[in-house]
Amino acid sequence: MPLLRTLTCVLALVAALALPALAAPQAPLSEATQACLDCHNDATPGIVADWRRGRMSQKTPAQALQEPEAARRVSAKKVPADLMLVAVGCAECHTGDAKAHADSFDHGGYQVHPVVTPADCARCHPQEREQYSHNLMAHARGNLINNPIYMDLALQVNGVPKVEGGKAVLTPPSALAEAESCLYCHGTEIKVEGKLTRDTGDFGEMEFPKLSGWPNRGVGRKNPDGTLGSCSACHTRHQFAIEMARSPYTCSECHKGPDVPVYKVYQVSKHGNIYYAMHKQWDMAKVPWTPGKDFTAPTCAACHVSLLSDAGGNVIAQRTHQMTDRLWVRLLGLIYAHPQPKSPETWKITNANGRTLATTLTGQPAAKFLIDAHEQKARQERMAKVCGACHAQGWVQGQFARLDQTVKDSDAMVLAATRLMMEAWQKGLAQGPPKASPFDEYVEMLWTRQWLFYANSTRFASAMMGADMGVFDNGRWDMNKTVRHLEDWIKVHQKP
Template sequence: MLMLTSPAFAANPVAKKVSAERTYKKSPADAAIGKKCLTCHNKEDDPGIYGEWKRSTHAVKNVDCYDCHKAKEGDKAAFKHEGAFIHVVVTPKTCANCHEAEVAQQQRSHHAKAGNILASIDNLLGEVIGGPAAVTVGCVQCHGSTVEVDANGRPTPQTWPNTGIGRINPDGSLGSCSSCHARHNFSAAQARTPDTCGKCHLGPDHPQLEIYNESKHGILYRANIKEMNLNSKKWVVGDDYTAAPTCATCHMSATREQKVTHDVGERISWTLRPAISTKLNMVRLSNGDEFDQPEGKPLPAVGDDVKGAKVTQILTWKQRRDKMKNVCVTCHSANTVAGHYKQFDDLVDLYNDKYAKPIAAVMKELEDKGYLTREPMDAKIKWTWFEIWHHEGRRARHGAAMMGPDYAWWHGIYEVSQHTYFKWIPELKEVVRKKDGNEDFANALLDKHFKPISGHDWFFNGMGKDAIEKVRKGYEDRYGKGALK
């Protein structure tokens, strides 16, 4: 193979930092086609594409248009263009030609599986209640479309453009590296910023960006962004920067003890997404895939046959948490980290035990006894329960995880409480009254599932003198005797 130098090599200001031995090697024929690409996609005709590529590490390392868009005749998404077969949809499989380890991590990750939303209640709401056009410009722009190609090998306008993190590609690979490393610069620094993650991780049901911005971490990042050294090649927290963490710092980036990973779930010990949170063990397989096994369910052993492959590694939820703690202790004491996790766990347990588990149990009994159908979203009470766990409950849990107090309380547990007591419970009674003509079964369900939980005492018995006096004392200690009327 002959090493050829990119025409942008000398013009790129960082070219001198890269040795010739580290540039991309290619055949003379491929180099000629790549050079031909640049004669059309140049700074005059495509200044955005060309300009971003020219500033990129790809240009420095002699990677041009054809190296990424090259296809073979007969490939599902291939078509002939200016004498060469190319594809429009550059996939992780393409990127793996140079970034094999990163793609292997990404392909097994939660990100790659984001397209599974296509079989969930979320997508049902979009497709049926909203409409397919809303899904196209909304849901799948983050989760990823199933990219379809026409008879000419070009992606269809209904499914393209799309850079969803779990995009289902024509070559069978999952995801889009350009979700985080935007074309055609593919900057690592850009992918390290919280705003990149905020394209998808924001809004009423998963406002991680808003929570981050509210947290001390986000405040410190914005105040000290010039000290973040985002362009560092290795970007190790504690060595290259200490001012603040970003999303990438905690979930992906290197520490002094850990290598960088593109498996974004590796350091997550709770799942905060479903109606009821569980701690998660991770099972990795010989076929390169992995899956989460909830705490309490039997774990296979390394070497066991599971899902058509052999188990190669088990990461318990405690080991996953230790990986995250290893990031935290770069800047915090072990006691501080332990205290954070205690507060976080307590909030998740509160949400689970006081609200999610009893509501879920009542909803199941309503279905089992024929008060509700088993069809999704066909009764008002189902919408209310959906929003309690999918919106308010998620916000509360993520607020606790990322130290965003406003989201943990006012946008979280406060609204979970308000909607449980003053929307869901009245709707429960209405559902029962509609079938029975009375509320007896509803009251029996509340007595069975809610009354034994001490946190609901105030709802059944009032605040009580002791509780009110405790609040009064605390208020008067701060603001003076008689301050609370």
């Protein structure tokens, strides 16, 4: 019995200590949000609990605007009056500007739209919304579906093969298959296809909009109000925590590879090593974020997004949601690495051969669509300041020099493979462009792996100091092996 009483007391103490964290102070609620909670506390308790843990339930916009400018999480100078003095809750996100949202429907006496968009978030975060609109991610869907070369590749990936007459013939993928694969990250187009009635159990039958392309939180999602993007891709609903947006786990959802092996590279890098060992000691919520004080190694957000300052409050890097502001070269090259595009709508790029690629097959860049040397230098200097918060100038310059050499070497290896592929096309050993797909034959798939997997891995490994991913794990070894494989394949298949 004494042991049981002791265990009971310990459990009671643990529960008591946990209560303050669960019972965070809540800001006043609007009448509409309270009405939502009255039902959704029972209907979707997980959503409600998650929202209650978030900052938007605990502070009004008026309180947020009182923060010192450097620490402020809202970029609006003035927030609409009806939002100022209440928590940003269900109604504040799901009922605003109902006429602009094609998915609005009558629900509990309010016009509710299920799909919250950047336009909704922009009432408090206009600068972030504007910056994101210039981001490659915001146009990820359009850049995919409007580019016939990319869509050809997507067909070879998602199409369902059937064997007819001893030959494999592809059946085009369904809309659901596309939504589950490429468009999961790039973003679907969400359309209202009518209405449907659902039995909601305790609440009886209710009418809802019938949505195609839903659910989706892809970064380039086309929303029913015409906006592009989904803030919840990074600031996952309904807590919308900055801690989550700053975590490499969040970015890994779409940047894991082998075509974009950023997260895998990060895992084996020294930065990743430090993060996984030490991040529980970091302040992942601090604004601005101070290297060495709040965290001791960069995450994806530290390099590409976050407002960074030194211990004296001096700005190292301004917060940006454009995300290419500190990037001068596009490592994810199709087919070669190249300067970042001027416009985020990369499907509008036309190379010297009239194709929608940033380079020709032999590596000639479509220069008028890409940033010039002056802008490349400016962006490199911004990134150097981020690196310089923890590293000496010699270290940073040495690392950039290695990356520059890796880009040159990987492009040269891709060019070698491409020249062999072009030889196979010229000799009629494979049927390539302009009359046929460059991706649908075995030898073409070998060539595609060279730049889509191996070159990307090698470049990212160099950029992020994850060396092994650039050597034997989808790196230089595989690039050289592919060149030999293509060379041998041509020899074997040539007519005597």
